[in-house]
Amino acid sequence: MQVRVTITLKAGVLDPQGKAIEGALRGLGFAGIDGARQGKIVDLALAETDPARARAAVAEMCEKLLANTVIENYDIDVLG
Amino acid sequence: MQVRVTITLKAGVLDPQGKAIEGALRGLGFAGIDGARQGKIVDLALAETDPARARAAVAEMCEKLLANTVIENYDIDVLG
Amino acid sequence: MFQNDIDITPELIARHGLKTDEYERILRLIGRKPTLTELGIFSAMWNEHCSYKSSKKWLKTLPTKGDKVVIGPGENAGVIDIGDGDVAVFKMESHNHPSYIEPYQGATTGVGGILRDVFTMGARPIAAMNSLSFGEPDHPKTRHLVAGVVAGVGGYGNSFGVPTVGGEVRFHPRYNGNCLVNAFALGIAKRDGIFLSEAKGVGLPVVYLGAKTGRDGVGGATMASAEFDDTIEEKRPTVQVGDPFTEKRLLEACLELMQTGAVVAIQDMGAAGLTCSAVEMGAKGNLGIRLDLDRVPQRETDMTPYEMMLSESQERMLMVLEPSREAEAEAVFRKWELDFAVCGETTDDLRFRIIWQGKEVADLPIKELGDEAPEYDRPWVEPKKAAPLADDDIPAVNDVGAALLKLIGAPDQSSRAWVYEQYDCLVQGNSAQIPGGDAGVVRVEGTSKALAMSADVTPRYCEADPFEGGKQAVAESWRNVTAVGGDPIALTDNLNFGNPEKPEAMGQFVRALQGIAEACRALDFPIVSGNVSLYNETHGEGILPSPTIVGVGLLPDVTKMATIAFKADGDEVLLIGGHGRHLGQSVYLRDLFGREDGTPPPVDLALEKKNGNFVRGLIAAGRVSTCHDLSDGGLGLALAEMAMAGRRGVRVELGDLAPHVAVFAEDQARYLIAVKPDIAAAILADAEKAGVRAERIGTVGGDAVDFGAAGKVAVADLRAAYDGWFPAFMGGGLA
């Protein structure tokens, strides 16, 4: 079972990389950019075949390791 | 217009980060993990209101800056 | 399905970079047609990179012996004796082409490779350096390459935990299509704790260690084999990705295991990984090797034996172990969370046998793979030399202060802090001199001695006269080591040239090498390791001939080390080696008048030696602690650098010399020292006795570099121009 975890910074948390990306895009001549935020994904291949159990397991992984919940939010997509 | 760019490593490209994540999850006692690959996302807020034009602009940004097309693939989602 | 006994067509042979006569040589050697895997193995062993087929004839002429040389060229790295049972192990290697394709990963894997060469020999790396050459600043690719390469060099070395203590960065249009990334590493070991690749003993386990094997870097050769099945897209050659975290663990695990006495032989997997390393271990030890590929840890599925034998996945090692020690060795590697697999054994039949899925897919004579590689005496012609400048062809400037300001803010002379601040130069806690001076200096822990090292070459000199340019590169690194107080011991080289199949480019190689050899002999400065990078050519245009030299020397007492900074107002500034007059190929002509002409400054090696030995003697005696050699930009640039480093000015008297000549001439064998006024006279007298030209040219003080009537420039203005160029060039962006 493939599961994708998408981890984004909480609103209000400093995002130096997003800011730099925004500046660099402007520098390259792209106009009309109102903001850029970066985040990450972790694609997991799991032996688990039940979507609900897979989701629950991944949620626990997020809480324990994958996301720093002080500054980050996470989303779980079970891709099948 | 919100656009999400998802950048992943091409198949076959070594992903040390993914490997370390996989090892750490196992170390924390999670079983049944057959692999982990990491990637990144960039969320862009664009002034552009036409989805097709937004997508085209972001594709150019990916080619020029956001993705390293030698080792990475990218996907563009126009979220509206 | 992989087919090993495919028909070997001329096209396939060509795609493997093998010439028709080379293929015929293979047929003669093995007495039959090779299998596809065997063809791949031959192509890996016989390419320029592994076989040195164009350069071997000339490399043999280099001086490689000396009192302090413990191991010269031919092993993973050179080894020199530094006293007290300690040895220094060092080498330099290029990663030019991969860095041009993917600058970050190309640079990281270059650094990773050279670190591995050093710790494979049992030495803990304690210093790294790098020499980088990029195209002209305005070229659209340059910024991207600079950003990626520098981040990559730092990204690997910083994480691995080795201080990067020096290097060089240059720009020139001739690197527009081929950048140069040369990485150097140096490690320390005990003289009786050196490990070699020579396998000893029959029936011993051959062990695979480190990271798993993927299809990384299988390169064009895979494309050639990929057309035999329909998974071309999946098997596209992939860029090698560096993993410093794995390398750091590999270092610790290898050194830990070496302590136990279980290791018979060890070889890192570099270019053409498993092939080169296994052949090397067997051939050196007069043994055969049998590898069972099904036991090789694999990262990807369905890998063919061809791919496994040619993979350049990083952070891997091959070892031959004492048979009873396998479990012990495995425990060490498991502790460091590394792969460990017994994947073969040594044999007594001198064959290189590869087993895959129970079948033998290759069976080759192991010694012939290396020893019988083709060797060429490539035709070469005496390269065109630049014509000398007529004396009346050298423009003067009104104000040498203004000229100096312009030179110090130019791409090649400005501060490299933007680069080296991205490198951890302090980790390990033994850095005595970090980038910004003449040489990097690292203490040998637990002692008061230190090693000095400097990377140098002046490619524009080599282009104008390869022989003199070759001499100059050696002399400059010798001088830089001397200028900090180091006793130069030996050097490593990285010979970057164009296409050796062109007689003109081959002529540059030959003549530069002859110049290097002559300088090494004259300066008692043997070459203990090195690397050759040829075919640096794009669209028919080759790079400037660029034989990078890293010289290494020993400071017996690090507390006596000299630095370039002026230290106190009132100190007298002495010029050792006399005023210069040579402006051919100078940065003065290049950066102020857009001219790259004239002959380079000739190198008088006897004079180098005499002047250098004199200066080193002063430093060793504790009489001088401020010293800088003169190179690009001559006296003026050296004064400016000493003033900026010391945050104080200097008043210089030029007498009736033509100011632009005295200030910017690039004559060799010269140094500036600053000394307390009360010993200046004695030093001048000693110089006279030693037959060394020395004169008092000024006094430290004030807030400007002041040439009197010839002009002056404030140290603060110099500093602003010096610090300003690189950050402005790179901008704030991601590039």
Place this chain on the structure above:
Amino acid sequence: MRSAVVLFPGSNRDHDMVKALYDVTGFRPTVVWHQDATLPDVDLIVLPGGFSYGDYLRCGAIAARSPAMLDVARKAKAGVRVLGVCNGFQILTEAGLLPGALMRNAHLRFVCKEVKLEVTNDDTDFTRAYRKGQVIRCPVAHHDGNYFADPETLARLEGDGRVAFRYAEGTNPNGSINDIAGILNEAGNVLGMMPHPENLIEALHGGLDGRGLFESVVRTIAA
């Protein structure tokens, strides 16, 4: 003074730290492997700099979940002094022993250079050998030292005098909020800082300004 240095895979300033502790305290610290579930009883536990787990996922994230860190947390709660330098600071925030997070440097580049530090609070176990307001030299070497905390946390840190060091004289190398270089936990027995005092402790380093930090702990323990 007895001390212990925790070693993670990828640590690389452990060696520098061991040397500094030995040099300043006269006692060789115990090196503890990250898989060890119990640390020895010591006066000071140090998490050294480096790239534990390659800095993969987030700096310090994987190391923060190692068995040794559970014991570090227990001992910190019991009042044992804990110092985290650079990667050690990142590990402490990931482990929740210090608030906030260390983000990528504002210019996104690794930075190794000397900065100036202002001692903001000299009444702590780690700073009493310095004077409040004193400006010391100290090198930094990191890629992710850009300290961030939400406004309430920040107000609390500042209000309680828990900012131990600040980058001074315009030398903030990473964009860190309020120029913060090092912070304490509420009890004052855990310090995290990005700069490397262990790299400025002998003549070879060109200065001795880093010694004060270790001397402060020695003095505290002796008192």
